[in-house]
Amino acid sequence: MATAxxxxxxxxxxxxxxxxxxxxxxxxxxxxxxxxxxxxALGRAPLVSTRSARREEALVDHRAALAGARVLxxxxxxxxxxxxxxxxxxxxxxxxxxxxxxxxxDVLACERFDAVLMDCQMPVMDGYAxxxxxxxxxxxxxxxVIAMTANAMVGDREAVLAAGMNDHIAKPIVIxxxxxxxxxxxxxxxxxxxxxxxxxxxxxxxxxxxxYQEGGLPARS
Numbered sequence: 001m002a003t004a005x006x007x008x009x010x011x012x013x014x015x016x017x018x019x020x021x022x023x024x025x026x027x028x029x030x031x032x033x034x035x036x037x038x039x040x041a042l043g044r045a046p047l048v049s050t051r052s053a054r055r056e057e058a059l060v061d062h063r064a065a066l067a068g069a070r071v072l073x074x075x076x077x078x079x080x081x082x083x084x085x086x087x088x089x090x091x092x093x094x095x096x097x098x099x100x101x102x103x104x105x106d107v108l109a110c111e112r113f114d115a116v117l118m119d120c121q122m123p124v125m126d127g128y129a130x131x132x133x134x135x136x137x138x139x140x141x142x143x144x145v146i147a148m149t150a151n152a153m154v155g156d157r158e159a160v161l162a163a164g165m166n167d168h169i170a171k172p173i174v175i176x177x178x179x180x181x182x183x184x185x186x187x188x189x190x191x192x193x194x195x196x197x198x199x200x201x202x203x204x205x206x207x208x209x210x211x212y213q214e215g216g217l218p219a220r221s
Contacts, residue, residue, distance in 0.1 A: 059176050062183035067092030069114040069188040074104040074130065075148065076122045080171070084117065087175060101130025108134060108143075115144040115186040118165065128163040135164040144185040148173075 036053070071088060075081045076099050088095045096111065098104040102125040104116065116134075118127040125133075127147060134140045147160040147168035160168045166185050169178050 055176055059179055062179040063091040065183045066179065066186055066188065068094075069182075069186050070094045070096075070112070071182075071186070072096050072098060072104060072107060072111075072113045072116045074098045074101065074116060074122070074127065075119045076100055077119075080119070080148075080173075083173065087173070087178070091179070101125030101127060101133075104130050105133055108137075108140060113143065114188055115146060115182065117169070117182075118145050118147050120147055120149045120160070127165075128159070131160075131163045131165050146181060146185060 066088075071093050073081065073084050073088075073095055075084065075097065081097055085095045085097065096107060096113070098107050100122045101118075104118070105125075108116075118131060120127040131145050131147075134143070134145070144167075145165045147156075147163075147165045148171055149156050149160070149168055150171045157168055167181050169181050
């Protein structure tokens, strides 16, 4: 079966319908993933980990490492907003959205985040100007800012680094690359607190982080 959905989601849907398939092939299809899927369907899967299996294992690890993180997505395109928010929330990441660089600065002035995903080309204030402005604030100088750029030119990385960003992700988004880059820079500030179940605490207050902070941290049951 070839699908554009994630493997876990497809397996869940197949299980609900009690359907069996010989192998799953996720899109975009590459020669290695096609070969792996054909081998699996024919019952000839190699004993060693295949390239696609290793990629999927890495993706699972990266998603797990990001669970509980708070990310500000700065993006003016509604479709790109929805796609990124859906991918991140499926990984347990809490996402807030700003439509341009100025909105991002306004949000950062009153809320704390573990990272910013910053589109480079936006109206009002672009990602480069927004990043230069936030780096002037002592509290935000070490905040990971990861650029999202539709260009894949040689000078793009140099441009985002010069503006004060930590790294960049090319658009259209490649899921593996996005999570690998995020996991490299993002360290959820509350995920390692002993005895604290942050996700349950946020659920108990309807996802209101401000109320959660004001009311104190609930102990793990």
